[in-house]
Amino acid sequence: MTRSRKALGLLVAIPLALIACTQVPAAAPAAPAAPVEVTREVEVTRIVEVTVAAPADAAAAAPTSTPAPAAPAAPSGFGETLKAIKARDKLICGVNSQVPGFGFVDSAGAFSGFDIDYCKALAAAIFNDVNKIEYRPLTAEQRFAALQSGEIDVLIRNTTWTLTRDTDNGSNFVATTFYDGQGIMVPKDANITKLEDLDGATICVQKGTTTELNLADQMAARNIQYTPAVFEDANGTFGAYAEGRCDAVTTDKSGLVSRRSVLPDPENHVILDVTLSKEPLGPMVRHGDDQWFDIVQWTVFATFAAEEFGITSENVDSVIASDTRPEVKRLLGADEKVDLGAKLGLSKDWAANVIKAVGNYGEIYDRNLGPNTKTAIPRGINSLYTNGGLLYAPPFR
Numbered sequence: 001m002t003r004s005r006k007a008l009g010l011l012v013a014i015p016l017a018l019i020a021c022t023q024v025p026a027a028a029p030a031a032p033a034a035p036v037e038v039t040r041e042v043e044v045t046r047i048v049e050v051t052v053a054a055p056a057d058a059a060a061a062a063p064t065s066t067p068a069p070a071a072p073a074a075p076s077g078f079g080e081t082l083k084a085i086k087a088r089d090k091l092i093c094g095v096n097s098q099v100p101g102f103g104f105v106d107s108a109g110a111f112s113g114f115d116i117d118y119c120k121a122l123a124a125a126i127f128n129d130v131n132k133i134e135y136r137p138l139t140a141e142q143r144f145a146a147l148q149s150g151e152i153d154v155l156i157r158n159t160t161w162t163l164t165r166d167t168d169n170g171s172n173f174v175a176t177t178f179y180d181g182q183g184i185m186v187p188k189d190a191n192i193t194k195l196e197d198l199d200g201a202t203i204c205v206q207k208g209t210t211t212e213l214n215l216a217d218q219m220a221a222r223n224i225q226y227t228p229a230v231f232e233d234a235n236g237t238f239g240a241y242a243e244g245r246c247d248a249v250t251t252d253k254s255g256l257v258s259r260r261s262v263l264p265d266p267e268n269h270v271i272l273d274v275t276l277s278k279e280p281l282g283p284m285v286r287h288g289d290d291q292w293f294d295i296v297q298w299t300v301f302a303t304f305a306a307e308e309f310g311i312t313s314e315n316v317d318s319v320i321a322s323d324t325r326p327e328v329k330r331l332l333g334a335d336e337k338v339d340l341g342a343k344l345g346l347s348k349d350w351a352a353n354v355i356k357a358v359g360n361y362g363e364i365y366d367r368n369l370g371p372n373t374k375t376a377i378p379r380g381i382n383s384l385y386t387n388g389g390l391l392y393a394p395p396f397r
């Protein structure tokens with residue numbers, strides 16, 4: 001592994017055009033006011049690491065995703081995505097491979113995690129077969145181009161919903177599956193408890209993320225000086241932090257919990273009681289195919305509704321056989337007169353297949369982030385609205 005580390009001290013000349021705002025007399029056509037050019041020098045310091053090592057176990061298995069090629073225009077019209085997925089007989093899901101609990105690949109090449117289970121939910125909705133998936137690991141920087149070019153059908157990779165990501169990437173978020181916020185992790189013995197204690201610090205952060213932008217906003221607002229050390233992926237970012245090359249590391253709190261669990265000495269690191277931002281995470285699809293948008297969105301909602309109605313991967317068959325609640329029957333395809341699956345271009349029992357394969361939201365959460373996992377995170381606001389949380393599925397009718 002070679003790393004090239006550069007502290008870039010750049011003098012950037014910013015031309016500022018100052019145009020005098022004058023009122024032009026109606027009678028006398030005035031010559032256009034000449035812009036006055038002023039040049040200001042601004043110093044920008046940034047540490048940028050460009051080559052990143054993968055951990056021994058993941059490196060063996062993780063297929064590396066190349067940056068999105070200049071692909072032919074992706075199919076994007078109504079119904080085209082589902083048609084293409086069925087024709088190739090598999091879903092291509094853009095995922096993370098370096099964040100245990102969310103998206104991770106082990107040394108045998110097996111993917112697991114909360115986001116991975118939503119890829120499986122989609123494959124169950126379409127094929128009733130969770131093995132018909134190709135996982136495409138993507139770094140933060142690669143992810144939007146991969147979706148836009150058609151390299152992947154859906155992006156499910158701890159990605160934060162923002163306005164510009166909805167407008168500028170030819171793509172849309174469909175739902176929030178995990179409500180998060182940005183945090184900061186520091187060594188326990190560093191005596192750092194608040195952002196102000198990081199004045200003059202070097203902070204490890206990943207390129208192409210909301211993390212990088214929020215950190216800049218928050219530190220500027222508090223007038224705290226810091227040097228960002230920027231890396232291409234989580235292994236680079238947290239590897240540098242573990243080696244003591246930065247005073248702190250920042251990302252979504254879920255990412256901090258996850259990556260702390262694979263540090264050599266997790267007990268020696270603390271996540272500060274500070275939240276820098278809102279990070280609603282969820283799947284994203286390309287613009288232009290509303291059927292596919294609906295499929296992804298209602299598959300997520302089916303997992304919320306199943307938890308609300310007490311339907312699990314274990315009891316779904318008996319619920320189908322005996323439950324008389326009309327909405328439950330419609331959701332599970334057990335209503336003789338209503339076929340909600342057909343509205344989405346899916347089979348009548350699509351939601352029952354999803355629940356059988358991955359379970360309801362609570363089961364998905366507990367399997368990956370529950371108290372018995374290494375990446376345990378209390379449910380908090382990721383609880384159903386009926387339990388004081390934010391998860392709420394619109395009606396299945």
Ligand SMILES: N[C@@H](CCC(=O)N[C@@H](CS)C(=O)NCC(=O)O)C(=O)O
Pocket residue numbers: 096097098099138139140158159160206208209210211232233234235251252255256259279281
């Ligand atoms: N939610 C934020 C941050 C997501 C993100 O990429 N986090 C990093 C740090 S945990 C990550 O997942 N890295 C894994 C990788 O790039 O392979 C975003 O959407 O920009």
